[in-house]
Amino acid sequence: MRFAVVVFPGSNCDMDLVHAIEDVLGEEVNPVWHHESDLSSYDAILLPGGFSYGDYLRCGSLARFSPVMEAVKKEAEAGKLVVGICNGFQILTEAGLLPGALMRNDHLQFRCEIEPISVEKADSAFTMHYEQGETVQIPIAHAEGNYFCDDETLQRLEASGQILFRYAGKNPNGALANIAGITNEKGNVLGMMPHPERAIVDWMGSPDGARLFTSMLAYWKENHAS
Amino acid sequence: MIEPTAEQIRDQELYKEMGLTSEEYEQVKGHLGRLPNWTEVGIYSVMWSEHCSYKNSKPLLRKFPTTGPRILLGPGEGAGVIDIGDEQAVVFKIESHNHPSAVEPFQGAATGVGGIIRDVFSMGARPVALLNSLRFGELDSSRVRYLFDNVVSGIAHYGNCIGIPTVGGEVFFDNAYDGNPLVNAMCVGIINHKDLQKGVAVGVGNPVIYVGASTGRDGIHGATFASEELNESSEEKRPAVQVGDPFMEKLLLEACLEMVEQNMLLGIQDMGAAGLTCSSAEMAAKGGQGLDLNLDLVPQRETGMTSYEIMLSESQERMLLVVEKGREAEIMAICDKWGLQSAVIGQVTDGNQYRLFQHGELVADIPVNTLVDDAPVYVREEKVPTYYVENESVDPTDALANIDANEAIEKILQSPNMASKKYVFQQYDYMVRTSTAVRPGSDAAVVVIRGTEKALAMSTDGNSRYVYLDPVNGGRIAVAESARNVVCSGAEPLGITDCLNFGSPEKPEVYWQLSKAIDGMSEMCEVLQTPVVGGNVSLYNETKGQPIYPTPVVGMVGLIEKREHITTQAFKQNGDVLILLGDTAIELGGSELQQAYTATIAGRAPILDSGKEKALQQAVLTAIRQGLVQSAHDVSEGGLALAVAESCISGNLGAKIQVETDYDPTLYLFSETQSRILLSVSKDKVEELVQTMEQFHVPAQVIGQVTEGNLEVHVNDQLVIDRSVAQLTNHWEEAIPCKMTASSTSTN
Amino acid sequence: MYKATIFVTLKESVLDPQGVAVKGSLHTMGYSEVSDVRIGKRLEVSLDASSQAAAEEAVTLMCQKLFSNPVIEDFRFELEEV
């Protein structure tokens, strides 16, 4: 399986993701500069955390116009797995690949801590190695993770099982319905505020994030069992 | 603005406004053999400011030990460099941004972080961690809350955005810092030996290249500002504050490291204090060359900037490079990739002249060595302060009789100085780069080195109350405590960087504090074999004529050989045996107990015996490497009682302590005697541990065990502390948030 | 040359935590007479355009595509020739 990690100017979790894929899966993974216009040779595309373009104006708003985003859209439509983590999630919503918006944390401060996260749906491409309803420990680190959408969108997200992760402890940012991560309708595009790549071995504080990556590999293998 | 003429500068003594004395002005005249013009006076004044020249501290700084078998580069360059094996080295430095933070806390603190990061990557190193050390007045003041909140979010903003984890630090509140907060930032980087860069201009005819943000009128004369006392008119020095752009710095960082990797650079130096002036003059002086700069080629953000303004601007996120002639295009290509602006602005010349041209005219022409090597040096008068003499006869215990230990522990856990600093560090991204193995909240932070079994432990420390009461012992303790923190994490201390925050050196009492503190620090560094590889001096920290407490801050870095040696302060398991290392006397001068119950400090600080300290640290490191230790925590502020409480809280476990003493139980439990460490050890390892301690002649006393119940302390068979850990945790965690939410924060 | 002054505000229906916090601060500072605070952005954009209409069209597009997020924000602008 081949992974691309998109590097925007100001991305800062790009190498963390590359290392996580190497360490957890040992699969091929390449950082891809934001000028790239063809991602067709990759099986999965990861948009890392950080402060693309300084997160000026609104988080993710400037990155969305990077040339690579056209290619990301194309591959998402083709059904490839796309994951946006933290700033990556913000970019995906700004780009319209996921519904809603991520606003400033309600307490207005940046928040970094390991959070209990509940897995709301364990039969997705990203969560098949988790138990349904399981609570896992995954770090968050953001100032703008306060998920918002209109009522109608929320109902649709709930009804079609697009909410994969919710905060299971005290809501750390004011997110609507404790939402920590959602997919698109087709289920191949995931955006999440928690950082699974920061929780892959015990010394990091929790190994629980690793299973997100192993799930993706298992899903891909299932669908490419030739 | 019309610039004054050379004659006006002389006749109206305008150089004084820039911080030059009459004698210094005469020296400038002598160096030039004529009257200096406005630009030249500006250049001399910043180059000869305390911030750039260390003119008041240089003779004292020579006392520090700066060499050792592992030291690759000591003080002098951007940051110190220490070998860690495998052709790798650690690069680190601390720097102050006190005065800018006092007038614009968010940007002042943010640009302080930005500056120290540039110091590290201009050495060719990849920055891997940030720390800080902060001092404020007390949180009851809304101005202090405003400063505290904004300094913390400024630090968070810069570090989080650029993607370097802020893994540790310290915060201390005391009225001594009311008008003059301290903001010290430290950066730690890792480098391959072969990538080490230098800030030199060499090779006649080689181009000088400017990279990064364009130059504006911000921060003009920042270095001079940093070298003056704060007063009412400081507010008018406003343009001395800059706005930082961490996004730009991230691009600059990646671009520079790409140039380093491709071995393109002959010289690189960041434009920090005194901007283009300091970087270019120092590079030329170090290279033993002259330099010509054409200021018309300097990227400018504003129109109509004069040569004076361009040279003295402290606009952020800028770098100066010298490369071999002919390689300009390669540099430009990397800059273009990262969307950075770059320009060839001059060249290295034969000889010793530092020449600036603007609009086709020669606007400054200075022998470059006179800016750097011939800066004035002052040895000031020292005088023992009367408070020090008076304190000789004060016995702190007189005022501390009959204190209930239960009440004391709750009170002290809630003192903002001892309370949890989670309010602060939860705003820092301490996990980015996925290398943080010990997060904020233990004695030292630990960052692993990818691809090896090694890790770095790091800590910033400095108890200024001790230094005030007794600068020699206080200086020793600052170094010893930071080393102890690092040892408790399983690391061998390697070396320190220090930031000396003091009042005006022109006051003999302050100069005495500085001199004595350096004596104490030097001695401890010598004994622990942790040389000083770099640092920063911030003098004139006074408001309304009142100096701050003398505040040397020590940034210590240690090397952990194997990941399995990483140790934290948290208790690990019910039933583990608690062992107190070191002897306990009753030493309460400058203690938390004294502050909490008398609201003052008096007497003498605890004594530190450097030989005992060395033995203790060696013994503990040995025991950790032998795999005998479950948790280790240094006993410092708040004494044994606080050390046990903190280990309970971080491990979410209880403890049952039983000790005997001839002293008053509360005094015993809260005494701050130095050279003590609290260990927890599993039962089957106790014997071996005690043997190891005997080898090093370190007193070891079994004082109790880890439990799942309350924190219970029995002194002479009498139960003096009995509190649930949940309750203590709550007091400890809520203290600062409570103070912050109870009331508003405003700018004034 | 035209100068557009653009105002981006959170939609009425969206909670403005920053506004709420500022109001709270004002109250503890003693300004209890303040009943509401809302915080938005003001952008000043200088641009060349062949006509007022052309400038207006360009700025509208920039607002829709970049300056505001329609999920949470509204915008409006003023345009003057300079």
Next chain:
Amino acid sequence: MYKATIFVTLKESVLDPQGVAVKGSLHTMGYSEVSDVRIGKRLEVSLDASSQAAAEEAVTLMCQKLFSNPVIEDFRFELEEV
């Protein structure tokens, strides 16, 4: 009841990194006609006051103490009775 609309902007000589980044993006999006972008805040404050003069005084104080830092920012406001 009064409504104050307050504009807080960075001083002319102070770097506006946000404006610079947005301008850069506009250029890559093809809007090369944009020569400058500066970004500031706009606050709407509703307050009770006994007179226009009293409201003006209160808002001025709030601006100085809370809404802006005079070291790097300027402010100005409009006040209307509502």
